[in-house]
Amino acid sequence: MSYKVLVVEDDRPTRLLFEACLGSNGYEVRTAGDGQSALTLLARENFDVILLDVVLEDTDGFTLCETIRQSSQVPIIIVTAKNESENIVKGLGLGADDYIIKPFNTQELLARIAAVLRRSIFREEMSSKPVLQVGDVVMDFSGHRVIVKEQEVRLTPTEFKLLARLMANAGTVLSHSELLTAVWGAEYANDTHYLRVCIGRIRQKLNLAEDEPGYIRTVPTVGYMVVV
Incomplete structure (x- = not known):
């Protein structure tokens, strides 16, 4: 099964890095450079997990996280810089499921995505x-x-x-x-x-x-x- 990931990141090189890393590991990837583009994609496609950067061109990741949580429970992983630990607690408090700190390594990224997917799949397993x-x-x-x-x-x-x-x-x-x-x-x-x-x-x-x-x-x- 191929899982679909939405990467919301305003920095193009980082977006491409996410896309290459996830794509080479079997994920189907969509990217958005700002909040409005992300919401447009979410309105017309279903995603299994969202990687959400804190800093965006037209909004911030926290506001976008709140907006997404009003209509969707899709797993969200907050992406934040190394020295912004307060963002981690704030993101989790707003409904994010996990976080990853930039710069990240491939194995950590894949492990965190796999972890949130396991928790999401649990709901399907409990359907019976x-x-x-x-x-x-x-x-x-x-x-x-x-x-x-x-x-x-x-x-x-x-x-x-x-x-x-x-x-x-x-x-x-x-x-x-x-x-x-x-x-x-x-x-x-x-x-x-x-x-x-x-x-x-x-x-x-x-x-x-x-x-x-x-x-x-x-x-x-x-x-x-x-x-x-």
Whole structure:
């Protein structure tokens, strides 16, 4: 199967580098030099993952990420410069699934794309599973939907997989490393900032009180659990 990648990057040499690297590894690549061109492509084509640079000609990657998330849960990897660590947390907080730092090497790029694709494919694999419910939180795997108090909540593939893992083990504390390995992959086992930011986004979207079933409770220094 050939996956389709949208590269949103204003620097032409970097765009060509992404295109050559991904194309030679079996990916179908489309490129856009600015935000509007990216939105035009997204309106007429389906993509499996987006590589989104922070700095663009007509907007910034954060604004574009927010715009995309209003209508799509396609995996997004933020591309940022080496000394801009604040961009990483901000991008993850806005719904990006991962990040890569320029300059990057081919193996790291391919590994991060493969990781977000694994999390996205998880939703398709779960399509034959039954509905999972804790309190007023319902996960409908066949429809890839999350319903909270009869209102649909949009989750990214990463958020969906993390919530599914927690709800399937409701009432049990899952450690940081266990969740990171299960959702992101073994290579992310120590990257707790991914988990912290993603949990915060899910809590905000579910909008539950701390004592309500389905709320994700922090167990200090250990991990997280879903309240039952």
